[in-house]
Amino acid sequence: MTMxxxxxxxxxxxxxxxxxxxxxxxxxxxxxNWADPFLFAVYSIIKPLSSAxxxxxxxxxITQADFQAPIFAYIYLGxxxxxxxxxVMTGISWAVIDDREHYKTLKxxxxxxxxxxxxxxxxxxxxxxxxxxxxxxxxxxxxxxLNLRIDLAEVNWPLxxxxxxxxxxxxxxxxxxxxxxxxxxxxHMWGLGEAxxxxxxxxxxxxxxxxxxxxxxxxxxxxxxxTYWLELVxxxxxxxxxxxxxxxxxxxNLQLVGILLALTAVMSVLAVVVFRWCEGRAxxxxxxxxxxxx
Amino acid sequence: MxxxxxxxxxxxxxxIRGGKKEDPKELVALSGVDLQVGRGELFGLLGPNGAGKTTxxxxxxxxxxxxxxxxxxxxxxxxxxxxxxxxxINMVSGGESSGYGLLTVRENLWMFAQFYGLSSAEANRxxxxxxKVVGLDDRINTKSSDLSTGLRQKMNIVxxxxxxxxxxxxxxxxxxxxVGASRDVRRFVREWxxxxxxxxxxxxTHYMVEAEELCDRVAIINxxxxxxxxxxxxxxxxxxxxxxxxxxxxxxNSLGTAPFEALPGVRKVVHRPQxxxxxxxxxxxxxxxxxxxxxxxxxxxxxxLNLQKREPTLEDVFVDLVGYSMEEVEQxxxxxxxx
Numbered sequence: 001m002t003m004x005x006x007x008x009x010x011x012x013x014x015x016x017x018x019x020x021x022x023x024x025x026x027x028x029x030x031x032x033n034w035a036d037p038f039l040f041a042v043y044s045i046i047k048p049l050s051s052a053x054x055x056x057x058x059x060x061x062i063t064q065a066d067f068q069a070p071i072f073a074y075i076y077l078g079x080x081x082x083x084x085x086x087x088v089m090t091g092i093s094w095a096v097i098d099d100r101e102h103y104k105t106l107k108x109x110x111x112x113x114x115x116x117x118x119x120x121x122x123x124x125x126x127x128x129x130x131x132x133x134x135x136x137x138x139x140x141x142x143x144x145x146l147n148l149r150i151d152l153a154e155v156n157w158p159l160x161x162x163x164x165x166x167x168x169x170x171x172x173x174x175x176x177x178x179x180x181x182x183x184x185x186x187x188h189m190w191g192l193g194e195a196x197x198x199x200x201x202x203x204x205x206x207x208x209x210x211x212x213x214x215x216x217x218x219x220x221x222x223x224x225x226x227t228y229w230l231e232l233v234x235x236x237x238x239x240x241x242x243x244x245x246x247x248x249x250x251x252x253n254l255q256l257v258g259i260l261l262a263l264t265a266v267m268s269v270l271a272v273v274v275f276r277w278c279e280g281r282a283x284x285x286x287x288x289x290x291x292x293x294x
Numbered sequence: 295m296x297x298x299x300x301x302x303x304x305x306x307x308x309x310i311r312g313g314k315k316e317d318p319k320e321l322v323a324l325s326g327v328d329l330q331v332g333r334g335e336l337f338g339l340l341g342p343n344g345a346g347k348t349t350x351x352x353x354x355x356x357x358x359x360x361x362x363x364x365x366x367x368x369x370x371x372x373x374x375x376x377x378x379x380x381x382x383i384n385m386v387s388g389g390e391s392s393g394y395g396l397l398t399v400r401e402n403l404w405m406f407a408q409f410y411g412l413s414s415a416e417a418n419r420x421x422x423x424x425x426k427v428v429g430l431d432d433r434i435n436t437k438s439s440d441l442s443t444g445l446r447q448k449m450n451i452v453x454x455x456x457x458x459x460x461x462x463x464x465x466x467x468x469x470x471x472x473v474g475a476s477r478d479v480r481r482f483v484r485e486w487x488x489x490x491x492x493x494x495x496x497x498x499t500h501y502m503v504e505a506e507e508l509c510d511r512v513a514i515i516n517x518x519x520x521x522x523x524x525x526x527x528x529x530x531x532x533x534x535x536x537x538x539x540x541x542x543x544x545x546x547n548s549l550g551t552a553p554f555e556a557l558p559g560v561r562k563v564v565h566r567p568q569x570x571x572x573x574x575x576x577x578x579x580x581x582x583x584x585x586x587x588x589x590x591x592x593x594x595x596x597x598x599l600n601l602q603k604r605e606p607t608l609e610d611v612f613v614d615l616v617g618y619s620m621e622e623v624e625q626x627x628x629x630x631x632x633x
Contacts, residue, residue, distance in 0.1 A: 010411045022408050026394065033396045104392035108453070111355050112409040113381040284359045286308065286352065 019114040023122025027091070030098070031126035048083055048134035049141055055079050055207065056146060067147045070241040076148055077234045077242075078206040080138040084131050085171055085200065085226060090193030091127025092120050092175030096182040100291065107289035117275060120179050121172050128168060150237055159253060160236035163260070167229035170264040177271040180278030184285075186292035206230055209247040221247075225263035232256050297366070298461050298494035299331035299354060304363035306349050306518075323349040324518040327363070331511075334491040336484065338509030339498040340608065342623040346518040347498035348387075351463050354496070355385045368460050383461045384410075386454035388469030391446045395439030399430065399449050402438050403456055410457040417456070424452040427482055429475075443470050451479060455486060462486075464497045468504060480508055500620060502608045514612055516623065521615045526608060533606035533614060536561060537581050541574040542600035543591055553590050559583025564619045571599055577614060 011018070032040065059075060066072070100106035110116060142148030178193050185192070201207070203217065204226040210218045221227050227247075234242035235253060243249050248256060282288050306324040324346045331337040339347045352358035354367050356376045364371060370378040393402050400421055407417035425431040428448040438446060447470050454462055464483070468476035487495050499505050505512050506526045513523040522529060551563040554574070560583050564575040578584060591598060613619055618626070 010416075011408075011413050013411070015411075018408065018411065022405055026397075026405060029397060029401075030394070103394050104390055105394065107357055107387075108385070108392065108406065109409070111357060111380055111383070111385060112406065113377065113411070114409050280359075283357065286349075286358045288357045289352070 015113065016115045016118045019116070019118040020122040020125075022114075023095075023119040024125035027095070027123040027126035028129075031091075031130060044130055044133050045137050048080075048138045051083075052076070052079060052138050052141065070244050072146075073148055073238045073241045074209075074234060074245060075207045076142050076146070077139070077237060078230050080135050080142070081167075081230055081233050082197075082201060082204075082206045083134050083138065084128070084168060085204075086194055086197040087127040087131030087134070088124050088168060088171040089175040089178060089197055091131075092124035092172060093178035093182050093193040095120050095123035096179045100289070104291060110288055116279070117176055117272070120176060124172055124175055154239060156236040156239070156253075159232065159257075162257070163229060163232040163236055166257075166260055166264055167226075167233065170225045170229060170260070170267055173264070173268045173271040177267075177274045180271075180275035183278050183282040184287060200224065200226060203227075204230060205247055209245040211246050223263070225260055225267055228256050228260040228263065232260060296333045297330050297369075298333045298335065299329065299337070299365075299367055299496060301327050301329045301350075301354075301365040302363050303328060304350070304353065304360050304365050306346075306353060306358070307361045322518050324353075324360070327515075327518075327520050329513060329520065329523065331494060331496060333494055334487070336487045336495045336497065336508060336510045338505040338512040339496065339515055340500070340502070340505045340512050340612070341498075341515035342500055342620040344624070345500075345515045347500075347515060348465055349518075350515075351385065351465050351496070351498060355383060355463055356380060381410075382459060383463065384454045384457050384459040385463040385465065386450050386467055388447060388464075388466035388471075390450075391443050393438040393446055393449060396437060398435050398437055399425070399441070400434045402449065403453055406453050407456050412457065420456050420458075421452070424455055428452055428478065444472060444475060447471055448475065448479075455482075458493075460492060461494045461496065464495065466498055466500070468499070468501065476504075480504060484508055500624075502612075502620075506608050512608065514608075514615060516612075516616050522611070529608060529611045530606045533577065533610055535579075536606070536614075537578045537584075538604055538606050538610055539574075539576040539578065539584060540600075540602045540604055541576060541587075541598060542568075543572050543574060544597045544599065545570070546572040546574075546596065549594050549596070553594070554587055557583060557586045557590065560587065562613050562617065564613055564622070566619070566621070575610070575613065575619070577610060 013021075055075065059072060063069060063072075096106070099109055109119065139148070139150070143150055174196075175193065178196060182192060203210075203213070203221040204224050205221060210221040210227070213221065231242065231248045232253065235256075251259070304324055304327040305322075308321040308323055309318040310321055311318050327350065339350065341347050349358065353360050353365055354372060356372050356379055359373060364373070366372065367379045368382040370382075372379050394405075397405070400418070403421045404414070404417050407420065408414070412420070422431065422434070425434055428451060430445060430448050430452070433441065433445065438449060441449065451467060454464065467483070468479055471479060483495060483497070487493050497504075497508065509526060511523065511525050512529060514521045514529070522532075545567065546565060551565045551574075554560055554563045554576070559579045560576065561579055562577040566573040566575070576584075576587060588598065609619065616623060
């Protein structure tokens with residue numbers, strides 16, 4: 001094989017960007033690999049709507065279908081945006097299991113000269129996009145059929161977009177942390193991302209204010225950045241409705257942004273440290289390319 | 295001499311967890327390995343399954359940390375300068391069907407080429423050229439899930455060569471390939487190294503012919519230790535003063551090899567039971583020792599069906615060093631061979 005060519009052999013693209021871009025491309029190829037695009041679209045719509053429907057039915061029975069009450073918007077939006085928690089965290093952490101156990105490519109990806117954390121974050125992009133579609137559909141359904149009141153002119157768009165951006169980054173870092181843990185775990189732990197997302201559902205004020213929890217459990221919610229992110233997203237969309245609930249009513253938007261940024265920074269440092277430690281342990285124990293076959 | 299690979303007293307111990315009440319057991323996969331592979335060399339690691347070949351490759355490719363000693367690849371420490379090592383290497387493991395099944399052959403290879411920073415045009419040019427070499431060019435747009443294990447293996451071999459690494463590691467590359475494909479791969483491997491004196495290739499195999507045919511030098515490894523390291527010719531030269539016979543006899547059954555090994559002038563005996571007869575591989579100090587072997591067979595009422603004097607092979611070198619054939623070692627250590 002001759003290597004002579006008039007074009008440059010190597011690109012000047014930074015390693016970090018290259019790793020992220022290629023992983024995002026791969027993730028999209030995997031996630032969108034449905035034989036029938038129509039079925040893919042139906043699945044992406046029906047799954048989140050079914051999940052929301054369960055909640056709406058329960059709410060309807062308990063409140064005798066009082067969809068005008070402020071708590072409905074609180075619950076419905078919290079539940080809708082919580083879709084991101086499962087999608088982004090699982091999308092990133094699942095890539096470890098998928099590459100190692102299913103495609104058996106982890107060792108080849110890992111020993112390539114890429115930035116592996118950036119690769120994992122890139123693998124989560126497809127799930128983020130699918131999650132965004134689901135969130136949008138869920139909210140649209142609420143507005144059209146359940147009298148969910150979102151006045152587009154009243155929406156605090158800068159706050160919404162900023163919160164969404166920081167929140168997704170924060171969830172990605174949580175996904176990276178879980179990905180590190182999965183480097184040390186066997187195939188049967190594939191659902192770790194969803195399990196953690198499920199557990200956090202109770203502690204982040206997604207569907208009820210933290211005051212509903214026993215007092216000794218509330219601190220769990222207060223140290224989780226997801227709690228502040230959901231509150232900010234709700235406030236940016238429905239303003240005073242969200243502020244009517246006791247958990248974070250005493251805080252201004254700016255204070256909440258500050259707390260979210262600080263906790264996101266802490267989470268990011270924690271994620272990188274835990275990931276690097278787990279990666280080192282996986283190399284020490286020879287787990288990078290071990291197919292567990294569970 | 296400039297070394298592409300160097301190891302000093304390299305060791306690796308695996309801790310195997312037993313039951314909840316059992317203490318973890320230790321499995322020594324590598325012990326005190328000292329190797330130097332020169333730049334431009336095609337170097338072979340020859341040993342039975344479970345000998346430590348894959349463990350050594352995993353350490354050299356930064357997938358696994360050693361528990362003792364040090365190793366350098368392309369001049370960089372594999373534990374401290376991981377990024378520098380990874381920019382200069384690639385690896386292919388045989389006998390596995392890795393790859394993103396939903397991507398086509400071209401997409402799989404293109405993505406990995408991009409991981410190494412190759413431009414898209416250069417990646418596509420190399421993909422076409424290499425697929426032609428391995429006879430996979432007509433499947434370039436086939437989803438890799440639709441390929442047989444052997445064809446997937448060919449795709450992975452292309453993936454390894456695609457980035458034109460300074461040091462390429464091939465772990466049993468011809469496993470699961472048919473005879474013709476194995477021959478083509480061996481020929482390409484040799485040509486690839488010969489084309490550019492800066493390219494180095496480390497190959498593990500348990501096929502004697504592969505090591506003998508391809509490698510400039512071979513290290514024979516068993517139970518994690520390097521027993522000998524030299525050119526195939528020099529390794530075989532160790533046995534030049536010995537004489538080697540291959541003897542087909544009526545089934546030995548319970549007679550075994552012990553009566554022959556006790557005979558004066560008999561250095562090593564390997565027994566391979568076949569369908570309806572037995573094969574004895576004899577390493578003798580002198581031709582004279584053959585008469586006592588024949589006498590022992592006759593007294594045990596065994597008949598000689600065929601007798602052939604032959605030149606030593608690497609298999610004989612292995613038997614001489616270990617005391618058993620590679621086949622016997624693999625059978626004896628089958629449960630431990632997973633590392």
